[in-house]
Amino acid sequence: MKYISLLLFILTLAKTPLLADQKPWGIIEKSKKASQSLNYKGIYISQNGPELKSVEITHALHGSEQFTRINLLDGQADEVLSHGKNVVIYHRQDNNVVIQKREQHHLFPAIFSGDISEIKKYYLLSFGASQRVAGRMTQIVNLTPKDSLRYAYSFWLDQETSLPLKMIISNIEKKILEQSTFNKIQFNTVTNLDWFTPTLDPLDKYLIEDSITKEINLNRFWRANNIPPGFKEVNFMVSKMAGINLVGNHSVYSDGLSYISLFVQPVRKGQKPQVGDLSFNATNVSARYYKGYQIMAVGSVPLKAVRNLIDSVEF
Amino acid sequence: MQPLKIVQKSNPMYNTAIMEKKVIPPIQKPVNPERAIDQILVEKSQKGDKKAFSILVEKYHKKLFRLLSRMVRDQSEIEDIVQDSFIKAYRAINNFRGDSAFYTWLYRIGINTAKNHLVALGKRPKAMDEVEIEDIENFESGYEMRNHDTPESIMMNQEIVAAVSETIETLPEELKEAIALREMDGLSYEEIAEIMQCPIGTVRSRIFRAREAIAEKLKPLIEESNNRW
Amino acid sequence: MTEKNSSLFDNEIKEEDIGFLIASEIKKPNMRNQWFYYQTIRDVVRGEYSGSSNLSNKIMDAIDDEPTQMRGYSPAKDLAIDFNSYNWQFVLGFAVLFAIMFAGLNSKNENNVTPVQLVYEEMPAEIMNAHFANTSSTANYFVQTTLINK
Numbered sequence: 001m002k003y004i005s006l007l008l009f010i011l012t013l014a015k016t017p018l019l020a021d022q023k024p025w026g027i028i029e030k031s032k033k034a035s036q037s038l039n040y041k042g043i044y045i046s047q048n049g050p051e052l053k054s055v056e057i058t059h060a061l062h063g064s065e066q067f068t069r070i071n072l073l074d075g076q077a078d079e080v081l082s083h084g085k086n087v088v089i090y091h092r093q094d095n096n097v098v099i100q101k102r103e104q105h106h107l108f109p110a111i112f113s114g115d116i117s118e119i120k121k122y123y124l125l126s127f128g129a130s131q132r133v134a135g136r137m138t139q140i141v142n143l144t145p146k147d148s149l150r151y152a153y154s155f156w157l158d159q160e161t162s163l164p165l166k167m168i169i170s171n172i173e174k175k176i177l178e179q180s181t182f183n184k185i186q187f188n189t190v191t192n193l194d195w196f197t198p199t200l201d202p203l204d205k206y207l208i209e210d211s212i213t214k215e216i217n218l219n220r221f222w223r224a225n226n227i228p229p230g231f232k233e234v235n236f237m238v239s240k241m242a243g244i245n246l247v248g249n250h251s252v253y254s255d256g257l258s259y260i261s262l263f264v265q266p267v268r269k270g271q272k273p274q275v276g277d278l279s280f281n282a283t284n285v286s287a288r289y290y291k292g293y294q295i296m297a298v299g300s301v302p303l304k305a306v307r308n309l310i311d312s313v314e315f
Numbered sequence: 316m317q318p319l320k321i322v323q324k325s326n327p328m329y330n331t332a333i334m335e336k337k338v339i340p341p342i343q344k345p346v347n348p349e350r351a352i353d354q355i356l357v358e359k360s361q362k363g364d365k366k367a368f369s370i371l372v373e374k375y376h377k378k379l380f381r382l383l384s385r386m387v388r389d390q391s392e393i394e395d396i397v398q399d400s401f402i403k404a405y406r407a408i409n410n411f412r413g414d415s416a417f418y419t420w421l422y423r424i425g426i427n428t429a430k431n432h433l434v435a436l437g438k439r440p441k442a443m444d445e446v447e448i449e450d451i452e453n454f455e456s457g458y459e460m461r462n463h464d465t466p467e468s469i470m471m472n473q474e475i476v477a478a479v480s481e482t483i484e485t486l487p488e489e490l491k492e493a494i495a496l497r498e499m500d501g502l503s504y505e506e507i508a509e510i511m512q513c514p515i516g517t518v519r520s521r522i523f524r525a526r527e528a529i530a531e532k533l534k535p536l537i538e539e540s541n542n543r544w
Numbered sequence: 545m546t547e548k549n550s551s552l553f554d555n556e557i558k559e560e561d562i563g564f565l566i567a568s569e570i571k572k573p574n575m576r577n578q579w580f581y582y583q584t585i586r587d588v589v590r591g592e593y594s595g596s597s598n599l600s601n602k603i604m605d606a607i608d609d610e611p612t613q614m615r616g617y618s619p620a621k622d623l624a625i626d627f628n629s630y631n632w633q634f635v636l637g638f639a640v641l642f643a644i645m646f647a648g649l650n651s652k653n654e655n656n657v658t659p660v661q662l663v664y665e666e667m668p669a670e671i672m673n674a675h676f677a678n679t680s681s682t683a684n685y686f687v688q689t690t691l692i693n694k
Binding site: 046048051053055057070072074075078079080089091098100102105106107108111167178180235237239250252254259260261263265267272273274275276277278280285287289294296298299300 | 659666672675680687
């Protein structure tokens, strides 16, 4: 009986193109490559806590360059256009369109856009069932954290292309914190770049967002001694604080899937520094007041991770 | 799955060909150099160049002050209104179409701002003659901006006036004559060239050199007065 | 200081040269300062001088706090701030020094500042915006955070 089960299992593997001839983690590599190299257009629903939004995404690879356009279909008609690492947001605010530049994004389904080598060390990969999503057969792949400092991720990878068609982030109690799922997707219908343009009314006013936030190679005066294992600093920014001639520091850490922001900001006169912990939706925040500075960590990670991080900041 | 070949028809990020069709018609061509200069500074401001707007501020803030001093008595209030007016003008700069001169448009904003200010304070505006906006160029009277009349500031002002006068007196004759004809009599370069029997380029050069010499003498005094470095 | 700027101040430029001259002069850091001196000289000569006011600087300080007004588009490269420029790093270097100085000043007041409990309603908007703008995997959080200083 045992051997029949094993035989059936092997036959199942052979039948499923995704798993055939795959080393397990190769699936993640393939998924990353799919999100970067495929031409597709679809609509997915994104849920973060009680908020549900429909999003239309168009993605194409032209030569070696990626072009992505994301339109929010609910609420304000905001857009994201990205070309390689250049990302521009068009956000409607009052009667103006705010144009804001960002450095990069890792928006669903391009979740694995960063370095995934650390993921292997800190997550266990396992396979779930096959399920149908957006009219296509998918394979469930689970990434379960090996410690209590990160959340669990489940991906429904398209069996033909390996593109993530659904993603769920859940905590240790298996409560769903965040999810995104395609309800419609088409491949290879994108044949030109005419769609790669913002749909803005030229009579609108445009405001170029004026923050001077940027990665600067400055000697920082503080250090964090207890960065969660597997998390590396992926960005460091110095930003001018609103209305005063002081700068705040913002470090971003990632293990390839999860992200934590650490802020070290001087407390302005008249401002009350905040301390304590806070959770909302998939996000946890921990704050501390230290030597005149507000230290705050924010991340889609368990509270323990952000709390340990801010407690370890010293200067 | 092999990706299909992409035919790139437009620039990445922006389909500028489509957008150009929808662009608002360009501002009408002005008829005099001053208006042309202001026009270009406005257009640059509309493209996000705050430096261009700062030139307009430098050019017109004193004139606006003088105009508004006919409506508002208090000097510091006038300064606040002038500042508010320029901020409003900057926020509305994309609405400026060039149908009128920039300073005409600015002064309308200034007058409305002053009126609103006075109404908010429960005050009635000083009686203002029926000054047509188009006559603003000829508007002469009104307060000058004062640097808070302390003994020190009065002395500083006198030193600055003395420095300018003395420097002009020490200039070579041709430079002195050129700067006087320009600043006192308000003659154009062409008219000065005719009077001085020299090319316009020479007039330009003489006026510039005169200004340079005077500015050199003024710098230490202005620095002390305003920290303008 | 240039002769061309002096002529621009007098509006004595051929119409066909105006655009080019403004474009070149405006790049020079002293254009506005130069006009200030010229205006001072003019006011003195005309008997209209009543003192050097700092009003234009105050106005531009206020304008600098305003969001940049812009009609139309610029290509992505024009949106990019030249972070490799010397001036930028120089200014930031001073900003960091000031930050450290103010930190020193503030630290003396630390004992007098009573922290409050972190609550959702009082989460600093700029912190949440900066976090989601750089880390979010959901498009709505990524897009609908802006860092405009109101």
